[in-house]
Amino acid sequence: MRISAQAEDFDISAEIELLKENRTDLGAIATFTGLVRDIHGDKQIKKMTLEHFPGMAEQELGKIGFEASARWPLEDLTIIHRYGELLPGDNIVLVITTSHHREAAFEAAQFIMDYLKTNAPFWKKEETTEGDHWVAAKTDDDDKKDRWK
Amino acid sequence: MRISAQAEDFDISAEIELLKENRTDLGAIATFTGLVRDIHGDKQIKKMTLEHFPGMAEQELGKIGFEASARWPLEDLTIIHRYGELLPGDNIVLVITTSHHREAAFEAAQFIMDYLKTNAPFWKKEETTEGDHWVAAKTDDDDKKDRWK
Amino acid sequence: MNLVYFALIRENIGKSSQSIDLPEGVTTTGELIDHLSTLGDNYNAAFAQSDLIRIAVNQEYVGLDHPVTDRDEVAIFPPMTGG
Amino acid sequence: MNLVYFALIRENIGKSSQSIDLPEGVTTTGELIDHLSTLGDNYNAAFAQSDLIRIAVNQEYVGLDHPVTDRDEVAIFPPMTGG
DSSP states (O other): OEEEEESSOOOHHHHHHHHHTTOOOOOEEEEEEEEOOSEETTEEEEEEEEEEOTTHHHHHHHHHHHHHHHHSOEEEEEEEEEOEEEOTTOEEEEEEEEESSHHHHHHHHHHHHHHHHHHSOEEEEEEETTEEEEOOOOHHHHHHHHTTO | OEEEEESSOOOHHHHHHHHHTTOOOOOEEEEEEEEOOSEETTEEEEEEEEEEOTTHHHHHHHHHHHHHHHHSOEEEEEEEEEOEEEOTTOEEEEEEEEESSHHHHHHHHHHHHHHHHHHSOEEEEEEETTEEEEOOOOHHHHHHHHTTO | OEEEEOHHHHHHHTOSEEEOOOOTTOOBHHHHHHHHHTTOHHHHHHTSOGGGOEEEETTEEEOTTOBOOTTOEEEEEOOOOOO | OEEEEOHHHHHHHTOSEEEOOOOTTOOBHHHHHHHHHTTOHHHHHHTSOGGGOEEEETTEEEOTTOBOOTTOEEEEEOOOOOO
16 A cells, blocks of 8 residues: 655556556556646636645545455555645546456545545645635535445 | 557556646546456466457447446546457556546446446457466346446 | 458357358348358357357347348457456 | 644634643643633634534544643644545
8 A cells, every 4th residue: 555645746657557566466457536627616726735734644544545445355555645736737636446356446446535535634725816715625525425334 | 539449558647648638627537447467267367369340349439438428527538448469467448537526537437347348349368377268258247237227 | 241250259160251142031130140050060169159149230239130131241259358 | 732723724823833731621622622712813713613623633533522631732624625
């Protein structure tokens, strides 16, 4: 399991290669990438700043990864979450799950994303054409997490 | 929509870049990669040969892509399926779905994989330590497809 | 009529494509399979298990009751195993 | 006690961390929030909406009835919006 909270960008192919290194038993690799969108509601996004709680962020991402590994037959997984200043089109988060079976890989990646939205200590601030604001948490995201209970 | 049946390998990062080109509105990118496993049941795989029906293969992949686009609010998608001789660890198939929303991206990628298994004219032959054989279709895969009805 | 075969069916028959003249009375895909099965043991073996036969006429999947004419391309192959 | 703040709560209070001496009678996270709210308008504003407060004691999420001592690190922040 590779967990990282980092300012730097990530490369998906390179991250997959890390998981595949020295093994030829993986049949299924699912990935999810979350990116900064240029529009949020009716506002144009100029910049996004991601604040995080160093130490606890990695710890919580790790907990989510372990929980996913306990629920699905995963071979390995990667969770990378960026922090700092990002522009529209920039990568925010990457989840990679590998398994012998595609359902496990897909479902675990969805689970990780749903949990990460509400449980990982990251906060988004948007700089828009109409001023700056902290993104409000969506109750919707709690619902999505709750479906895994 | 990018559809390809090809002998050459693909690079996931490069394929994602093609979809992102000149746009910063994508919030979610899901990918699935299917690979040749070194074990199938109790047999060790030495090589896999993928046969395909040229022309019809691309046409069926395109139909599946269009169907996914009709069912989910996708921004764009890519389906690449390789043919020819592959070794354990090699990529077989890549599906990329992009959307403003992660559920749409995840579900559409799963849908495409489920349909592709039963509807795209590709056939796998395995060369194992105990001889060669054509892989039998799984009724299981029909069930997985049927859940989307 | 142009016939194309794939995978195990291609191997059993021993060729990947062939041209035949459609005999009188053969008007559907099912009748075509029955006719081909009389052409030799290799064909008979290829089409022995009807639940393992899939057919495409002019690159569209069809059933065993689909009409066929001399101008069609008919592809015969086992269930697909891609992905 | 070490306090750390993030995001809007950090901005409202005007600092990202501080050390305080835990007053007599403050033994839970809820009592701590009540105490901090008396320290000035900036604290009061930061903690005005109790449903928008999340707390971690020594990097573990806890509720408002969790015990606190002078040796704890208490982090206070709004609901998370990562991903």
